[in-house]
Amino acid sequence: MALINRISRLFRADLHAVLDRIEEPDLLLKQAIREMESAYAEQSQRSRLLKHELAQLNSRLQGWQEKLAGMDQELDICFQSDQESLARQLIRKKLELAQFAEQQQRRRDSLHQTLAELSRRQDENRTRLESLRQKARLLASDAAPDREHNSGGPEPIRVEEADVEVAFLREKQRRSQS
Numbered sequence: 001m002a003l004i005n006r007i008s009r010l011f012r013a014d015l016h017a018v019l020d021r022i023e024e025p026d027l028l029l030k031q032a033i034r035e036m037e038s039a040y041a042e043q044s045q046r047s048r049l050l051k052h053e054l055a056q057l058n059s060r061l062q063g064w065q066e067k068l069a070g071m072d073q074e075l076d077i078c079f080q081s082d083q084e085s086l087a088r089q090l091i092r093k094k095l096e097l098a099q100f101a102e103q104q105q106r107r108r109d110s111l112h113q114t115l116a117e118l119s120r121r122q123d124e125n126r127t128r129l130e131s132l133r134q135k136a137r138l139l140a141s142d143a144a145p146d147r148e149h150n151s152g153g154p155e156p157i158r159v160e161e162a163d164v165e166v167a168f169l170r171e172k173q174r175r176s177q178s
Helices: 002-023 025-080 084-152 161-177
Strands: none
Touching: 025 084
């Protein structure tokens, strides 16, 4: 039984080694980088959309606050003119608008939180992406000498005639001094 287990482990190990060579880690790393770049671009797009929505919401909230202030002036006029029924209607509208504005402020706060979380995740992903890019550059630089070495052999060494003459004169001078 032990012999069968050992043989099966040997076959599995050989199979894993073959699969590791087939997978080509540099191609898998490049694919992972492309996928992360795509995800990062999607996050950036979502972040821009949320920022745009937040700016629009802030603008609308400011408009509603101005409208509420205008309603206060209208209420003053209604009370000065003893128009209580008109004042009641205006108060109803003011309460509805105030509740709606409060609801939109909660939405704005939620958007701020979502945007902060997205920004944090985006920073983490940017760091991971840069790390993968560095690994890919290292892998490419490690693979480059192997390709050069295998492609055409060593470059021929060239010695210029002037280098030979200078070396000859040095050797001659050194030998004459001794």
